[in-house]
Amino acid sequence: xxxxxxxxxxxxxxxxxxxxxxxxxxxxxxxxxxxxxxxxxxxxxxxxxxxxxxxxxxxxxxxxxxxxxxxxxxxxxxxxxxxxxxxxxxxxxxxxxxxxxxxxxxxxxxxxxxxxxxxxxxxxxxxx
Numbered sequence: 494x495x496x497x498x499x500x501x502x503x504x505x506x507x508x509x510x511x512x513x514x515x516x517x518x519x520x521x522x523x524x525x526x527x528x529x530x531x532x533x534x535x536x537x538x539x540x541x542x543x544x545x546x547x548x549x550x551x552x553x554x555x556x557x558x559x560x561x562x563x564x565x566x567x568x569x570x571x572x573x574x575x576x577x578x579x580x581x582x583x584x585x586x587x588x589x590x591x592x593x594x595x596x597x598x599x600x601x602x603x604x605x606x607x608x609x610x611x612x613x614x615x616x617x618x619x620x621x
Contacts, residue, residue, distance in 0.1 A: 529573045536565060556610070566602045578603045 540562045548555040570576040576599065584607050585591060591608065595601050605611060 525573060529569055532573065533566060533569045537562070540565075560605070563602050563605050567606060570599060578607075580607060584608055 540558070544555065544558060547558045567578075578599075586609075591604070591611070593600060593604050595604070
């Protein structure tokens with residue numbers, strides 16, 4: 494058995510009809526996801542624990558702390574997962590209502606960075 498680079502492995506059937514390339518691909522995928530989870534959620538635990546002391550410095554401080562956390566999410570998503578966000582059109586300036594149909598946590602976090610100090614509004618069912 495050789496330890497060749499995953500891209501150099503020929504597709505040879507192994508247990509269950511899977512090829513070595515598929516196995517290496519799954520290992521790489523799970524490794525990246527685990528790395529993201531360790532970095533992002535590890536820092537999230539620290540950020541949540543430090544949020545109360547930061548909040549003692551006022552609204553501006555806790556807002557800056559939250560923005561830093563969201564920017565760290567963007568950094569992890571970009572550099573560890575390879576995810577990028579794209580803005581089509583121009584984000585609104587001033588007071589406006591933006592309805593977001595998001596499909597994951599990623600869009601929820603990104604909208605905070607795309608808009609200037611947004612106020613979040615939830616459906617009553619989500620608040621209960």
